[in-house]
Amino acid sequence: MMTMTTRRRALLAVATTLTTSARAQERSYPDRSVTIVVPAAAGGGGDFAARLLGDGLSRELGQTFLVDNRVGGGGTVAAMTVARASPNGYTVLLAYSGTHVTFPSLFPSLPWDPERSFTPVALVLRAPHVIVVRRDLAAATLAELADLARRNPGRLTYASSGAGTIQHIGGEWLAGIFGAPMLHVPYRGAGPAMNDLVAGTIDMMITTPPAVVGLLRDSSIRALAIASTTRHEMLPGVPTTTEAGFAEFELEAWFAIYAPAGTARSVIDGLSSAVRRAVVEPVFQRRSIEAGTIPAFMDPEELAAFTRSELGRWSEIIRRLGIRSE
Template sequence: MILSRRHLLAASAAGLATLGARGAAAQGAAAGYPSRAVSVMVPFAPGGSTDFVARLLSQELSTALGQQFVVDNRAGASGTVGMTFLARARPDGYTLGVVPNGTFAMAPAMFERLPYDNENGFAPIGMLATNAMFLCVAPDSPYRTLADLLTASRAQPGRLSFASAGSGVANHLGPELLQEMANVQWLHVSYRSGALGVQAVIAKETTLSYVDSVTAIPFLRDRTLRALGFSGAERSPQMPDIPTIAEQGFPGYRASTDFGFFAPAGTPQPIIDRLGTEMRRIMLSPATKARLEPLAIDPVGGTPAEFGPYAAAERAKWGDLIRRRNIKPE
């Protein structure tokens, strides 16, 4: 059948009407959003930097938007248990996630198959903040500088050990990257949490651990730990005497925990936009900066457009390292 110009115009008008109705519905959903409590998934147990950032954001969003934003901790499998839950949630803005790059950029390269589409299953709202780590040893460790540690490591390949919170997370891959750049070999010892790894260093069960600044700074201030380097691109304002790893002979070195804010794919764009606007206002406010600064967490408040290229670069960087070093889940 040959369609006349009149039929084509009628079909086009109908299609535009449908799109207009969908757009109006999305705008309407955003206008009344949120009308009930919102769940904010964190793919790790309570405590630690991801949970801290999520609770700070949730508290402020509750005040700003007039409904409760409630943190929902769903731990397991390097964060992929929580990401599976988020990917399968209804895309209506009532299930969100605060997720570190250890989960959205590192973990995908650790598993042959994931129960979700890591690249297309989520709608990025923006990057919240970044939190670098301190390379820590016991306070009475014989290693007083990074150079001391690396000299001993080269003399005893595989004898010195480092603690992590699990295979493929940030404080596992940060040391793996340094081993590769420094041409040393350490024994990886995996614990159930970063806190247990810290205790292992203090008890001298392991030689060192990368400790996120939220956890490390109180230990460093009371001299329960000693830091040999900072994994950020610049020195920590809270611990300015501790040099970065990059400036100690490894230019370009950077390993941090970066926190992304996500919704399930298909969440209406007006809701994403509203959440993004509020998130950026909260994260870049003087009050939030004042709460984060003592913990050496740097607020970012990025946009969805900025998040895509960043996430792709992180996946490439850490995915290549995981493949080169043949790192597997435990």
């Protein structure tokens, strides 16, 4: 018969074994492939960021980083996939600001929380948004687009990768500046939306440079302005919104890595350090800049504070614009 003391010793032995095993796994992380879940379809800015980072981390850590595109629900499908994953560092989220802070600011009753459901790892990239239109739209400048919207209230269409995303809120913000309503057309990801813009079935989209640089080179679409105070070196002929006469419209996207809540600090620190090294690699820097993004880095503490600040900022923008969830 097992006595109370014997039971305690047995339980302590099991706990010690489990703890030792967990610590050994943390020290050897990663010892197998890691999945980066991204709330974007193939061809979008988030997909580019995930694949660029995955390649860099593979070089740094010697393991394969797989990209898993989980589109739907304004980022909810991807977010829940990671939030419910084992907190061991082998399933992480490549979050896009439009789905990680803008969407939750509009829909506060989601089954996941951008702060409590995740552990911040690192900021990876920043990217200004660019306002692009179908190639045959009768507007060569942002001022002409505003005039076209005013002459056709509610008829000018703009695409987004989903309701509540940064493209959606940005479109409503721009419509407010124009003083004319525009018709929002949501898609399941930036890739499908861009396909329709190229086909000419949608008039306009606000998106990040990775999705449009190649299309602009072959004149499949046109860029009217970049929503920044400075021109972008990969789009030198595109004026800023300030130069175009709409200085109040500044819109920047960012991409960051988050792990499930409860992930061991040693795993978080190891992955964050690898991201820090990856973003300064010459290959990473070159590919990032060629695609129109800006390599950036924040450590876990900085990213946590930044996430909280961004949630507050977007909540205020949405409140000021009077946008409500449907």
